[in-house]
Amino acid sequence: PRRMIPDDFFKALVAAEDAKFWRHDGILIDSLLSALESNLKAGRVKFGGSTxxxxxxxxxxxxxxxVISRKVQEIALAWVLEQNLSKAEILELYANxxxxxxxxxxISKAAKVYFNKSVGEMSxxxxxxxxxxxxxxxxNFSESFCQARISQGLRRRMQNVxxxxxxxxxxRDFMKIYATDLENFSFGVNLNGCDRDRSRLSEKTFEGRAKRF
Incomplete structure (x- = not known):
């Protein structure tokens, strides 16, 4: 349930991925056009611009x-979701x-795997x-997964968030809170004890996809 998830996580999620989340209707035309321009310059389909x-x-x-057809479907489905769900419900679905x-x-299982604690206990x-x-x-993290460490690149991303x-x-001064919390930041035993072979995870097994319902 949403009430079990720290509000700080939802705020961080919006700051990290979609700063205009609360103001758009599921689609950001400017972001899509910018992504299209990047695709054309790259000479291949890599997309981006998703809310x-x-x-x-x-x-x-x-x-x-x-493929382009999937992006069109994504836009249409996003519009349907926005018409039928509240913003809070969309965030909760995504997080879970x-x-x-x-x-x-x-996020509940992630809190257990990464920090060996319940989601409500997260800093x-x-x-x-x-x-x-x-x-x-x-x-963002697969190369550091089994070493249980935060790379400099990920640390910079966290600071930007x-x-x-x-x-x-x-x-609230999140920069100050974050800096204080980071001094005591550590990963849980489940992460530290993972199989070293997983440090070479492929995109096929670690691609940030969602569980299908």
Missing amino acids: ITMQLAKNLYLDRDK AVEFAPSTYG VAESLFLASILPSPTR ATGLSTLSRE
């Missing part, structure tokens, strides 16, 4: 093929469905960490 709602639509209902690590679906830094590895744990949080939530 949290579009990511939820993709993860719940669509396959992983990077997305894959945070191999076979680790949803601000831990919420920032989980928000920062999305939507692609493959890119904390800065975004401070901008979105002016009533």
Whole structure:
């Protein structure tokens, strides 16, 4: 249930992935056009420009093929989700469905695997960490998974998310809270004890996809 998940996680998720989440209707035309331009320059289809709602639509209902028709379906499904669900419900669905690590679906299981604690016990830094590895744990954390460490690149991303949080939530100094929490940041025994072979995880097994319902 949403009440069990720290509000700091949802704030971090919005800051990390979709700063305009509360103001759009599921689609950001400017972001899609920018992504299209990047695709054309790259000479291949790699997409981007997805809102949290579009990511939820993709993860719940669509396959992983990077084709234009799938992007069109993603946009249509995102519009339907926005018409039928509240913003809070969309965030809750995303948090409880997305894959945070191999076979680790949803934030409750992620809190147990990464920190060996319940989701309600997570600190601000831990919420920032989980928000920062999305939507692609493959890119953001897989190389450090079995070493149970935060790379410099991921640390910078977490700091950027904390800065975004401070901008979105002016009533709290998230940079200061994050810096304090990070001093006591550690991973749980489940992560430290993982198979070393998993440090070479492939995108096929660690791709941040959501559990299909």
